[in-house]
Amino acid sequence: MRRLAVYLKNYKKESILAPFFKFLEVVFDLLVPVVIARMIDVGIAGNNREVIIQNFFILLLMAAAGLTVSITAQFFAAKASTGFAAELRQAVFDHVQSFSFSQLDRLGTDTLITRLTDDINQVQNGLNMGLRLLLRSPFIVLGSMVMAFTVNVRCALIFVVAIPVLFLAVFLIMYLSIPLFRNVQGKLDKVTGLTRENLTGVRVIRAFCREQESVAEFDLHNRELTKLNEFVGKLSALLNPLTYVLINLATVILISRAGIQVHLGNMQQGEVVALYNYMAQMIIELIKLASLIITLNKSAACAGRVADILKITPAMDYPEETAAHTPSACAVAFEHVTFSYPDTGAPSLSDISFSVEKGQTVGIIGGTGSGKTTLVNLIARFYDATEGQVLLDGQNIRNYTQDVLREKIGVVPQKAALFKGTIRENMKWGREDATDEEIWAALSMAQAREIVEKKEGQLDFHLTQNGKNLSGGQRQRLTIARALVKNPEILILDDSASALDFATDAALRKALHALRGNVTTFLVSQRSASIRHAEQILVLDDGLLVGKGTHDQLVDSCETYREIFFSQFPEERTKYTENHKAESFPASKREGNP
Ligand SMILES: Nc1ncnc2c1ncn2[C@@H]1O[C@H](COP(=O)(O)OP(=O)(O)OP(=O)(O)O)[C@@H](O)[C@H]1O
Numbered sequence: 001m002r003r004l005a006v007y008l009k010n011y012k013k014e015s016i017l018a019p020f021f022k023f024l025e026v027v028f029d030l031l032v033p034v035v036i037a038r039m040i041d042v043g044i045a046g047n048n049r050e051v052i053i054q055n056f057f058i059l060l061l062m063a064a065a066g067l068t069v070s071i072t073a074q075f076f077a078a079k080a081s082t083g084f085a086a087e088l089r090q091a092v093f094d095h096v097q098s099f100s101f102s103q104l105d106r107l108g109t110d111t112l113i114t115r116l117t118d119d120i121n122q123v124q125n126g127l128n129m130g131l132r133l134l135l136r137s138p139f140i141v142l143g144s145m146v147m148a149f150t151v152n153v154r155c156a157l158i159f160v161v162a163i164p165v166l167f168l169a170v171f172l173i174m175y176l177s178i179p180l181f182r183n184v185q186g187k188l189d190k191v192t193g194l195t196r197e198n199l200t201g202v203r204v205i206r207a208f209c210r211e212q213e214s215v216a217e218f219d220l221h222n223r224e225l226t227k228l229n230e231f232v233g234k235l236s237a238l239l240n241p242l243t244y245v246l247i248n249l250a251t252v253i254l255i256s257r258a259g260i261q262v263h264l265g266n267m268q269q270g271e272v273v274a275l276y277n278y279m280a281q282m283i284i285e286l287i288k289l290a291s292l293i294i295t296l297n298k299s300a301a302c303a304g305r306v307a308d309i310l311k312i313t314p315a316m317d318y319p320e321e322t323a324a325h326t327p328s329a330c331a332v333a334f335e336h337v338t339f340s341y342p343d344t345g346a347p348s349l350s351d352i353s354f355s356v357e358k359g360q361t362v363g364i365i366g367g368t369g370s371g372k373t374t375l376v377n378l379i380a381r382f383y384d385a386t387e388g389q390v391l392l393d394g395q396n397i398r399n400y401t402q403d404v405l406r407e408k409i410g411v412v413p414q415k416a417a418l419f420k421g422t423i424r425e426n427m428k429w430g431r432e433d434a435t436d437e438e439i440w441a442a443l444s445m446a447q448a449r450e451i452v453e454k455k456e457g458q459l460d461f462h463l464t465q466n467g468k469n470l471s472g473g474q475r476q477r478l479t480i481a482r483a484l485v486k487n488p489e490i491l492i493l494d495d496s497a498s499a500l501d502f503a504t505d506a507a508l509r510k511a512l513h514a515l516r517g518n519v520t521t522f523l524v525s526q527r528s529a530s531i532r533h534a535e536q537i538l539v540l541d542d543g544l545l546v547g548k549g550t551h552d553q554l555v556d557s558c559e560t561y562r563e564i565f566f567s568q569f570p571e572e573r574t575k576y577t578e579n580h581k582a583e584s585f586p587a588s589k590r591e592g593n594p
Pocket residue numbers: 105341342344348366367368369370371372373374375414
């Protein structure tokens with residue numbers, strides 16, 4: 001909680017004024033029984049009309065004043081809590097942005113969504129209630145006791161016993177339910193995760209007729225959440241009957257004691273009514289306090305979860321300034337790089353070494369899960385190598401500031417991600433000050449010009465969330481264009497042409513070829529045709545670099561490459577086998593010549 005308090009610093013005034021006005025309301029509330037007692041004992045008992053009317057107007061005035069201060073307190077509490085929640089949400093969101101991919105993988109998106117939304121809402125709710133009621137209820141309870149002493153000391157002693165017993169009951173329930181609220185939020189993470197997965201994959205679910213299984217799984221987790229919520233709810237609900245029983249017991253004792261005192265002539269009826277009123281106020285306040293404590297419990301559990309996120313220090317640190325270095329002819333080099341994803345056993349890349357000259361086009365090929373994406377992710381420093389080092393322009397990648405690094409590298413990820421907004425806005429993610437001409441040039445190069453020209457409003461065409469109003473191939477071409485707008489020194493296309501037809505893929509490669517000299521390009525692909533003409537091809541197999549060289553060199557020397565290539569070009573296998581035979585058994589040998 002203390003970690004979160006800093007986000008309240010801009011709302012100090014509101015955080016003080018809200019309980020202050022609530023305190024004024026308490027004062028008015030505590031004076032009401034005294035005025036009523038005077039009305040009864042002086043006005044009614046003495047048949048004094050003037051006193052009755054006078055006190056009636058005093059009560060009206062006190063009610064109006066009470067209402068005004070109550071609304072004012074509500075206003076300040078709402079202002080402080082909504083402002084606090086907005087700042088906290090922003091801070092958590094900003095903090096999450098600084099997490100490394102490993103940290104994001106480990107935490108998972110679902111829990112981050114719950115913490116940024118539901119958890120922060122619960123904290124906001126708790127703060128709002130806390131500012132208004134946390135002081136009011138104890139004020140009223142203790143104030144009632146003090147006022148009871150001013151009315152009759154003997155009877156007031158009942159309050160002295162009743163109040164600690166009541167507080168003990170409230171504390172006990174609180175102690176039992178706090179840890180359970182954390183579990184509830186954990187289960188909510190699971191339900192959020194399932195909701196997200198099922199809604200984003202709804203088409204696949206329907207295509208595979210998995211609706212029933214999805215519903216059953218959701219049902220199971222939803223029921224678990226409900227069960228736990230019910231249990232916590234029942235535990236919390238105990239609070240009301242428990243406080244009622246205790247307070248009613250105290251009331252019975254109070255009335256029987258006070259009745260005797262009135263009978264003996266030591267007390268007046270109005271004073272008994274006042275004492276009863278104080279007891280009634282206590283009941284109401286304790287009930288409010290009980291529900292406040294439930295809300296505060298929930299809110300404390302959620303605040304803890306939010307604070308846990310803020311506590312995480314970003315695993316990836318960047319220097320303040322990029323270290324000075326002499327430019328190298330080598331754009332990218334890997335020196336004995338090994339990489340393991342967090343919490344996984346075997347490394348996804350083992351002892352990888354290669355170097356790439358500036359302006360070269362590098363093809364990366366290998367089977368599914370062989371480590372292609374992992375390798376290019378290390379070039380963009382989405383992850384840090386577990387062992388060995390990655391060099392950019394002859395300098396360790398860790399010595400670059402984040403901005404310099406991001407400026408140097410343009411990445412087109414495997415999954416084309418576009419954002420809600422116009423095409424122009426999406427293209428400008430590459431470079432904020434890109435002109436329309438530059439955007440069109442990038443679109444042409446990415447074979448996306450025609451797509452945009454056909455759309456209403458062209459660059460002003462509105463993309464829906466995730467670019468869902470485009471086809472998969474169209475989205476891919478736009479993401480390639482976005483990376484090209486950036487004009488990076490190193491361009492990484494991670495299987496970015498997989499949804500393109502062969503002709504478009506070939507045209508794209510031709511256009512990228514024209515970039516040579518300026519840009520070092522990494523082309524990850526499962527298609528041999530896409531990388532065949534690269535100056536250097538890296539062949540991965542199960543995290544190992546099993547071949548590097550040109551296409552011809554690899555066909556001769558690398559079994560894995562040969563297999564991939566021949567599986568896609570079977571006619572080449574026949575040619576290769578024949579040539580190979582011819583080399584092994586030259587014509588002279590076959591004819592039996594020496
Ligand atoms: N975020 C992750 N956490 C844990 N393991 C991962 C993660 N991403 C990939 N892996 C594992 O690392 C290995 C290499 O994965 P990678 O995505 O680099 O393969 P790839 O060659 O790009 O595959 P594909 O051609 O299918 O895209 C795989 O065994 C995969 O299961």
